[in-house]
Amino acid sequence: MTRTDGYLLDNRQPEAAEHFSAFAALFDPTTFRHLEALGIGSGWRCWEVGAGGTSVVSWLAKKVGPTGRVVATDTDTARLAPAARPPVEVRVHDLGAQEPPGEGFDLVHARLALVHVTDRERALRSMVTALRPGGRLLVEDADPTLQPLLCPDEHGPEQQLANRLRQGFRKLLADRGTELPSGRTLPRLLREAGLTRVHADAYFPLASPACAALESVTIRQVRDQLVTAGLATDQDIDRHLVNVTSGALDLTTAPMISAWGRKQ
Helix, strand or coil, rough: CCCCCCCCCCCCCCCHHHHHHHHHHHHHHHHHHHHHHHCCCCCEEEEECCCCHHHHHHHHHHHHCCCCEEEEEEECCCHHHHHCCCEEEEECCCCCCCCCCCCCCEEEEECCHHCCCHHHHHHHHHHCEEEEEEEEEEEEEEECCCCCCCCCCCCCCHHHHHHHHHHHHHHHHCCCCCCCCCCHHHHHHHHHEEEEEEEEEEECCCCCHHHHHHHHHHHHHHHHHHHCCCCHHHHHHHHHHHHHHHHHCCCECEEEEEEEEEEE
């Protein structure tokens, strides 16, 4: 889900398309694996919460086919316009403030959507309410406190700089009131929301080219804010971007926790 009122990575920025592409390359395979395991198929009715870009929405549309339905929602739907054709319906929707855009869904999926919602429990209840009996919910969130480093193997000045900039980025998020979700809580929250057959796993990439691509575009998006806040200099950022491009850094991300369950 994207936000436009002061969010560091809103989709009006020039780098937004590159960010969506890097993010999709890194996380889509894991998301698709989980959706496949949940049995998605022809005729399914799906709600993609906080869709942001089109990669997951387009994949869902192919899976459900012309007899299915995919409702893709976000607070800013500008990047979803290319996917807005049957069976996809695009709607502006605020998960934290509005009722679900329908009910009787076979599948509800949310990836990094809860980060923008103050009352996570209420948001989860809303998604569960939208499911039909027997419907599946898949929620995916990062857990930065489980692994807060960009370079876990901090053996030199390049890695130390990378980790300092990652800390600065998270401070910018915190200063804007952005809640960094704890993915580890998702299994419990799904059970408390009334779901059964709850399971979870984590994806923790290390030394992936996709990690480098995502880091490069993210740092370029927040460059001005890091410098203005005194968290880095332009020289720091230029040096870090060269290090990232060189391929010499073993970069990672916060673990992405995927949790899923079924409505009784």
